[in-house]
Amino acid sequence: MTFPLPAEGKALWTGRLAATPGSVVARWIPGDQSEEAALLKELGLHDVEELFADVPKKVRLGRLGVGAGKDEPDVVRTVDQILDRNRPYSKFASFLGGRIGTRFVPAAVDAILSRSEFYTAYTPYQPEASQGTLQAMFEFQSLWVELTGMDAANASLYDGATSMGEALLLCHRVHDGHRFLVPASLPWEERSVLENYATGFPIRIESIPFDSRTGGLDLAGLRTEIGKGDVFGLLADVPNGFGHLDEGLFELKGILGKVPLVIGADPLALSVLEPPGAWGADVVVGEGQGFGMTPNFGGPLVGLFACRKELLRVAPGRIVGATRDVDGRRAFTLTLQTREQHIRRSRATSNICTNQSLVALAFVVYASLVGARGLAELQGRITERAHTLASALGGIDGLSAPRFEAPYLGEFALRVGRGSARAFLDRLRRRRVLGGHSLADPRPGRPGLGEELILTAARDTTDDKEIQRYARAARAALAATGAA
Amino acid sequence: MTFRQARYDEPLVCELAPGRAAGEAPAAVPGLPERWRRKAPIDWPELSELEVVRHYTRLSQMNFGIDTMAYPLGSCTMKYNPKVSELLARRRTASELHPYQPEETVQGALEILWRLEKGLTKVTGLPEVSLQPAAGAHGEFSALLMVRAYFRERGEDAQRTEVLLPDTAHGTNPASAMMAGYTTREIPSKDGCVHVDELRAAVGPKTAAFMLTNPNTAGLFESEIVEIAQTVHDAGGLLYYDGANLNAILGMTNPGRMGFDVAHLNLHKTFATPHGGGGPGAGVLAANERLAPYLPVPRVVKRGRKYALDYDRPKSIGKIKTAYGNFGLDLRAYVFLLSHGEEGLRHIARRAVLNSNYLAHRLARYLPRPFRPLVKHEFLLSGAPLKERGVRTLDVAKRLLDEGVHAPTIYFPSLVEESMMIEFPETESRRELDAFVAAFERAVTDTPENLHAAPRHTSVGRVDEVLAARQLLLSWKDLKAAGANLEAFRR
Numbered sequence: 001m002t003f004p005l006p007a008e009g010k011a012l013w014t015g016r017l018a019a020t021p022g023s024v025v026a027r028w029i030p031g032d033q034s035e036e037a038a039l040l041k042e043l044g045l046h047d048v049e050e051l052f053a054d055v056p057k058k059v060r061l062g063r064l065g066v067g068a069g070k071d072e073p074d075v076v077r078t079v080d081q082i083l084d085r086n087r088p089y090s091k092f093a094s095f096l097g098g099r100i101g102t103r104f105v106p107a108a109v110d111a112i113l114s115r116s117e118f119y120t121a122y123t124p125y126q127p128e129a130s131q132g133t134l135q136a137m138f139e140f141q142s143l144w145v146e147l148t149g150m151d152a153a154n155a156s157l158y159d160g161a162t163s164m165g166e167a168l169l170l171c172h173r174v175h176d177g178h179r180f181l182v183p184a185s186l187p188w189e190e191r192s193v194l195e196n197y198a199t200g201f202p203i204r205i206e207s208i209p210f211d212s213r214t215g216g217l218d219l220a221g222l223r224t225e226i227g228k229g230d231v232f233g234l235l236a237d238v239p240n241g242f243g244h245l246d247e248g249l250f251e252l253k254g255i256l257g258k259v260p261l262v263i264g265a266d267p268l269a270l271s272v273l274e275p276p277g278a279w280g281a282d283v284v285v286g287e288g289q290g291f292g293m294t295p296n297f298g299g300p301l302v303g304l305f306a307c308r309k310e311l312l313r314v315a316p317g318r319i320v321g322a323t324r325d326v327d328g329r330r331a332f333t334l335t336l337q338t339r340e341q342h343i344r345r346s347r348a349t350s351n352i353c354t355n356q357s358l359v360a361l362a363f364v365v366y367a368s369l370v371g372a373r374g375l376a377e378l379q380g381r382i383t384e385r386a387h388t389l390a391s392a393l394g395g396i397d398g399l400s401a402p403r404f405e406a407p408y409l410g411e412f413a414l415r416v417g418r419g420s421a422r423a424f425l426d427r428l429r430r431r432r433v434l435g436g437h438s439l440a441d442p443r444p445g446r447p448g449l450g451e452e453l454i455l456t457a458a459r460d461t462t463d464d465k466e467i468q469r470y471a472r473a474a475r476a477a478l479a480a481t482g483a484a
Numbered sequence: 485m486t487f488r489q490a491r492y493d494e495p496l497v498c499e500l501a502p503g504r505a506a507g508e509a510p511a512a513v514p515g516l517p518e519r520w521r522r523k524a525p526i527d528w529p530e531l532s533e534l535e536v537v538r539h540y541t542r543l544s545q546m547n548f549g550i551d552t553m554a555y556p557l558g559s560c561t562m563k564y565n566p567k568v569s570e571l572l573a574r575r576r577t578a579s580e581l582h583p584y585q586p587e588e589t590v591q592g593a594l595e596i597l598w599r600l601e602k603g604l605t606k607v608t609g610l611p612e613v614s615l616q617p618a619a620g621a622h623g624e625f626s627a628l629l630m631v632r633a634y635f636r637e638r639g640e641d642a643q644r645t646e647v648l649l650p651d652t653a654h655g656t657n658p659a660s661a662m663m664a665g666y667t668t669r670e671i672p673s674k675d676g677c678v679h680v681d682e683l684r685a686a687v688g689p690k691t692a693a694f695m696l697t698n699p700n701t702a703g704l705f706e707s708e709i710v711e712i713a714q715t716v717h718d719a720g721g722l723l724y725y726d727g728a729n730l731n732a733i734l735g736m737t738n739p740g741r742m743g744f745d746v747a748h749l750n751l752h753k754t755f756a757t758p759h760g761g762g763g764p765g766a767g768v769l770a771a772n773e774r775l776a777p778y779l780p781v782p783r784v785v786k787r788g789r790k791y792a793l794d795y796d797r798p799k800s801i802g803k804i805k806t807a808y809g810n811f812g813l814d815l816r817a818y819v820f821l822l823s824h825g826e827e828g829l830r831h832i833a834r835r836a837v838l839n840s841n842y843l844a845h846r847l848a849r850y851l852p853r854p855f856r857p858l859v860k861h862e863f864l865l866s867g868a869p870l871k872e873r874g875v876r877t878l879d880v881a882k883r884l885l886d887e888g889v890h891a892p893t894i895y896f897p898s899l900v901e902e903s904m905m906i907e908f909p910e911t912e913s914r915r916e917l918d919a920f921v922a923a924f925e926r927a928v929t930d931t932p933e934n935l936h937a938a939p940r941h942t943s944v945g946r947v948d949e950v951l952a953a954r955q956l957l958l959s960w961k962d963l964k965a966a967g968a969n970l971e972a973f974r975r
Contacts, residue, residue, distance in 0.1 A: 024825075027566075028564055028911055030911065031914060038914065039914060042842055042846070043841055048834045048835075051858065052837070054705040054707050055705055056707060059742050060741075061609075061735060061738065064735055064829065064830075066606050066607070066826050068826060069824050069827065070823055072823070075572075076568065079596075079822070080572070080575070082596055083592045086581055086591065088577060096582040096585065100582060100584075100806070100807070108536060110574070112540040116552075117547040117551070118543075118547060119549070120549035120551050121547050121548055122560055122761070126881070126885060127947040127949070128885055128947055129547070129548045129942045130548060130761075131543070131546040131547070132543035132761075133761035135543055138496070138959070138960075139496055142496070145958075146526040146960070146961065147526055152956075152958045153959065155762070159618065162622070169663070189803045192802035193804060193806070199665065245520060270526075272522050287806070294579040295579075295583060296578065296579050296581065296812040297581040297582075297593045298806065299764070299810035300763075309956075321953070321956060321957055321958050324948055324951065325945040325947050325948065326937075327945050329945070331948075333949050335949065335953050335958075340655075341658075341659035342655040343655070344655075345658040345668075347662070348658075350663065353619065353620065353621045354619035357762035357764070358760030358761060358763065359763075365540055368497050368529070368536045368539075369531070369533060373530055376513075379511075380511045380513045387514055407516060407520065429586050429588070429589070434589075442793075443781060443796070444796050444798075
C-alpha cells in the first residue's frame with residue numbers, strides 16, 4: 001500500500017520530534033523516533049507527513065503560536081502561580097448559595113471519585129465490562145426516586161438549569177399549548193436557559209408575579225393565566241428563587257388540572273420535605289452538585305431529572321435498568337436507548353450524549369456516607385443556622401432579613417434598604433465576608449428582580465462567630481453607605 | 485493477555501442495610517410547618533465509611549478504564565488522562581471557588597479561562613471562544629441557536645429552516661438541529677466522503693447551516709473542504725464544525741482555515757479531560773467574526789491587568805447553563821495545552837494518525853476496509869463477511885472484552901454494513917497496537933460457539949438488553965415492588 005507523496009511546501013512544518021526527557025513526547029506520547037520509523041516502515045513510508053497528503057495545501061498551517069511546551073515541574077509552578085491569585089470562599093465568612101452549594105465534602109467522596117476505573121471509563125455502552133458505572137448510576141437513579149417520590153429517574157443531565165430546559169420540552173411534547181409559565185422569582189440564569197431551550201419552538205415563556213408579602217406565586221394571577229388557556233406547563237421551584245418554601249405549592253395541582261407541573265427541587269430539602277409527588281408533580285428536576293462536590297467555580301454540576309412512568313418514553317437522557325446476564329445473574333444495562341440521539345437521530349427526545357456521570361457518582365456516594373437520617377439532620381442544622389443568621393441581620397436598621405414572610409430552610413432573600421446590593425456586598429467583602437449574591441440580572445437593560453435583593457445562605461459549617469462577623473460587617477457597610 | 489475482571493455479587497448500596505432508619509421520623513427542622521414535613525424518611529441506609537468505601541471500590545473493580553485497558557472506541561478519542569491535571573484541579577485554590585464570588589477574589593480562575601480561550605482561538609483558527617457548554621452536543625445546540633440569532637437579525641430566520649448534514653454525521657448533529665427547531669436533510673456520501681454534487685443540489689435559500697465533521701466518522705479527511713465551504717457560503721448558509729475528531733488535525737489545519745464559521749470542541753476528547761464513565765465533558769464554542777457577537781454570556785475579558793466577566797453583549801443568546809462552563813475540566817485542558825505547546829500538539833496529530841494507519845494496515849488482513857486506504861485518527865472495518873459463519877460484529881466486540889481490551893465503536897456509521905470504528909490515540913504505544921492485532925486475530929478466528937458465548941471473563945456474561953427494556957426496573961423502588969421476581973436475579 002502506498003500513498004501519494006505530498007507536495008513540497010516550505011511553510012509546512014515537517015520537523016521530527018525528539019523524545020527529550022520531560023517533554024510530552026516522552027511522558028504522554030510513547031516511543032521515540034525509532035518506534036515512529038518502525039511503524040512507518042510497515043506502511044512503506046518514510047515520513048509521517050505523507051499521512052497528511054489528503055489535507056489540501058491550501059488549508060495547511062504554519063505555526064499556531066501557542067508557545068513551547070512545558071515539563072511537569074514548570075506546569076505545576078505556572079498553574080499554581082495563577083491559582084494563587086484566587087481567594088477561596090473558605091478564607092472568608094461565606095454565605096454564598098443559590099443552586100450551587102458550598103457544603104463540606106467528606107474525604108471519602110473524592111477517594112472514590114479518584115478510582116481511575118471510574119473516572120477514566122467511557123459511557124457504559126458495553127455493559128458486561130461496565131457493571132461498576134452502571135450499578136452506581138442505578139443507585140443514583142434510585143436515590144433521586146426516593147427523594148422525589150417519582151416513578152423513575154434518568155442517569156443525569158448537565159445541570160439544574162438544563163434539566164429545567166429539558167422538562168420544558170418534555171411538557172411541550174405531551175401537552176398542547178404555546179405558553180409555559182414560570183415564577184417571576186426564578187433566577188435569571190435559569191430563565192435565560194429556558195428561553196434558549198424554547199427558541200426553536202413556538203413557545204412563549206411567561207412570568208407569574210410573586211406575592212409581595214410571601215414571595216410565593218400570586219395564585220390569583222396564576223388562575224387567570226391558566227383560565228386564558230394555551231398553557232402547556234408550569235415550573236415551580238422548592239425553595240424558590242428567594243430561598244423560601246411557597247405555600248401556594250399545595251394548591252397548584254388543583255389550579256392546573258391536566259396542565260403538567262414541573263417542580264425544581266433542592267435534594268437536601270427533599271430529605272425533610274414531603275416529596276413533590278405529593279404535590280402532583282409530573283416532572284421533578286434539580287441541581288445535585290451540593291451532594292459531594294465543591295463548586296469548582298460553577299462546574300461540573302449535575303442535573304437531576306425524574307418523572308412519572310407514563311412520560312418515560314419521551315424523557316431525555318440515559319437510563320439504566322436492571323436485567324440479567326446469560327447465566328441469570330443480576331446485571332445492569334443502559335435501556336430505552338431508542339429515545340436517544342445515537343439511535344433515533346433527528347427524532348430523538350434530546351440531543352444529550354455525554355452527561356455528568358462522575359458527579360452523579362459523587363451524589364450517591366455522598367448520600368450513602370451521610371445516610372438518610374444524616375441528611376435530614378444536616379438540613380435541620382443548616383436551617384437552624386440560617387434562622388440564627390436572619391435574627392442577627394433582621395435587627396439591623398436598613399436590612400430586611402428575611403425580606404419575605406414564608407417558611408425557609410437554609411437560605412433567604414435579604415433586602416438592602418440603603419444603596420445597591422452590589423455596593424453592600426462589596427463593602428462586606430472588604431471585611432472578609434461573602435454575604436451572598438445579588439438577584440439582579442447583570443445584563444444591561446434587562447428587567448429583572450430589583451437591585452436591592454441578595455440571596456444569602458447558611459452552610460453546614462457556619463458558626464456563631466461568622467454570623468456575628470456578618471452582622472458587624474453589615475452594620476459598618478450600611479453606616480458607610482449612609483455617610484456617603 | 486490473560487484477563488479476568490473482578491466478579492463480586494455486590495448488592496445495591498440500598499441493600500447493604502435496608503431500612504435501618506425506617507420507622508423513625510426525620511430529624512426536626514426549626515420553623516418548618518407540619519404540612520411540609522416529610523412523614524416517612526427516605527429508604528436509604530446508614531452505613532459506616534468503610535462499608536461505603538468498600539462497596540464503591542468493588543464496583544470500580546467491575547469497570548474498564550483507560551488506566552487499565554486500551555480503549556479503541558472510534559470517535560471517542562480515549563487517550564491517557566494526565567495525573568498532573570487531576571492534582572491541579574483538586575487544589576483548594578481551584579475547587580473552593582463559588583461562581584458568584586466577587587471578581588476580585590477569582591482573578592486566577594478568570595485568568596485560566598482567558599488563557600485557555602486564547603489558546604483555543606489559535607488551535608481552531610477562529611477568533612472568539614466561549615467555554616460555557618457542558619458537552620459536545622450542548623455546544624452543537626448552542627451554536628445552532630447562534631446561527632438562528634444571526635439569521636433572525638438578518639431577517640432570514642423564517643426562510644432558513646433546514647440544517648444539512650452528511651449521512652456519516654454523529655447522531656448528536658441531527659438531534660441538536662431538532663432541538664434548535666430545524667428540520668434536517670442528509671447528504672449522501674460518495675466513497676465515504678461528502679458527495680459535493682449532492683450538496684450543491686441540496687443547498688439553497690432554505691439552508692441555515694451544513695454540519696460537518698472533518699476528518700469524518702469514516703476516518704477520512706474531507707479533501708474537498710474548500711469546495712464544500714464555498715458551496716455552503718454561496719447559498720448564504722453557514723458552515724458548522726463538529727470538533728469530535730479534531731485530534732487528527734491538531735496543528736495541521738483547523739476549522740478557521742478550512743472555512744468554518746462556528747465550531748465546537750470536546751475537551752474530554754482532544755484535550756484529555758477524563759470521560760468519568762460518561763461525563764462530565766466540556767464543550768467549547770469557537771466562532772468567527774460573523775457569529776462571535778452571539779456567543780453566550782458572560783465573556784471573559786482582560787481590562788488592563790484585571791480579568792472580568794462581561795455581560796454587556798446585546799446580541800448574545802444569553803445563558804445555556806448555570807455559571808461559566810465546567811471549570812474543573814477547563815483547568816485540566818489548560819494543563820494539557822500548556823504541557824504540549826506548539827510542537828507537542830502537532831505531534832499528537834502525527835502519532836494518532838500514524839497509529840491509526842498502522843493498525844488499519846495490519847487489520848486489513850482479517851476484515852475488509854471500505855473506502856480509500858489513507859485514513860486519519862480512526863478507520864472502519866466491515867464485519868459483513870463474518871455473517872457467513874453466523875457471527876456478527878457484536879460477537880467480535882464482546883469477544884474482544886475477554887482479551888482485556890475495550891470493544892471498538894460498533895454499528896456506526898451505518899453506511900458500512902456491520903461496521904467497526906477503531907481509534908487508537910497518540911498515547912498508545914506500538915506494544916499496545918500489536919497486542920490489539922493479536923487479540924483481534926484470536927477474536928475473528930475463534931469458533932462461532934465461543935464468539936456467541938463471549939464474554940466469559942467480564943464481571944457478568946452477555947447481558948439481556950431486551951429483558952431490561954421489557955421489565956423496566958429502573959430503581960431500587962422498582963426492584964422492591966417486583967418482590968418475588970427479584971429471585972430471578974439471584975444465582
